[in-house]
Amino acid sequence: MAIRHKLVGGQECMKTEQLAFLKKKIEHPARMAIAAVLALLVARALGLPEVQWAPISALVVVQSDFGSSLTISWHRLAGTALGAFVGALLAAHFGPSAFVFGLGVLGIGLLSSALGLGQPANRFGAIAFSIIVLIARAESAWVIALHRFLEVSVGIVAGLLLSALWPEQPTGPDEGPLSKHSTKLPNQPQPLK
Numbered sequence: 358m359a360i361r362h363k364l365v366g367g368q369e370c371m372k373t374e375q376l377a378f379l380k381k382k383i384e385h386p387a388r389m390a391i392a393a394v395l396a397l398l399v400a401r402a403l404g405l406p407e408v409q410w411a412p413i414s415a416l417v418v419v420q421s422d423f424g425s426s427l428t429i430s431w432h433r434l435a436g437t438a439l440g441a442f443v444g445a446l447l448a449a450h451f452g453p454s455a456f457v458f459g460l461g462v463l464g465i466g467l468l469s470s471a472l473g474l475g476q477p478a479n480r481f482g483a484i485a486f487s488i489i490v491l492i493a494r495a496e497s498a499w500v501i502a503l504h505r506f507l508e509v510s511v512g513i514v515a516g517l518l519l520s521a522l523w524p525e526q527p528t529g530p531d532e533g534p535l536s537k538h539s540t541k542l543p544n545q546p547q548p549l550k
Contacts, residue, residue, distance in 0.1 A: 385525060388519055389419050392516050393412035395518070396411035405507055405508050407504065408508065410508035411512040412512060414433075414508070414511070415511075415513070418517060419516045426516065427517060432474050432477040432478040433509075434510060436478030436479060436485070437481045437484075437509045437510070439469065440465055440484065440486035443461055443464060444486040447486075449499065453491060461490060462487070465482040488505055
């Protein structure tokens with residue numbers, strides 16, 4: 358009877374490990390989905406014209422810990438503002454052309470570097486700049502720039518908020534019942550001691 362109890366107890370322990378492993382696999386996608394939907398709903402509530410940029414930005418921002426998200430998000434936000442400003446300035450005065458586009462992307466990279474903002478700012482700045490300069494619209498380039506900045510900012514804030522309220526637990530590739538370092542096989546009773 359005691360042997361049977363240990364075997365059943367081992368199976369229960371294994372099921373607990375499997376549930377913990379499953380929780381780790383579900384947590385990141387759930388955090389991403391919540392951040393994206395939150396950003397989408399806020400952008401819609403604000404009446405922003407191209408709400409897709411808010412959830413896209415939120416998906417980029419959601420990271421494993423709030424500290425790294427906060428630091429890098431500041432750079433992304435500054436880069437977006439820089440790209441929106443340069444995009445509006447160049448689009449309003451020169452219009453879309455490959456030469457202006459190339460100079461703008463280069464200029465944003467140089468400004469990001471000179472301001473000590475780094476590569477995340479450069480990337481987000483170049484993306485905002487590209488959207489403003491390359492896509493023809495009826496509105497003023499300055500209005501488009503303001504909208505892009507607001508849409509991306511909503512996404513960044515939503516991603517940061519979720520990272521602060523629901524920090525992701527660090528996981529490694531060698532964790533869980535199927536890892537190469539695990540001595541237990543899922544759904545298999547363990548030897549009795």
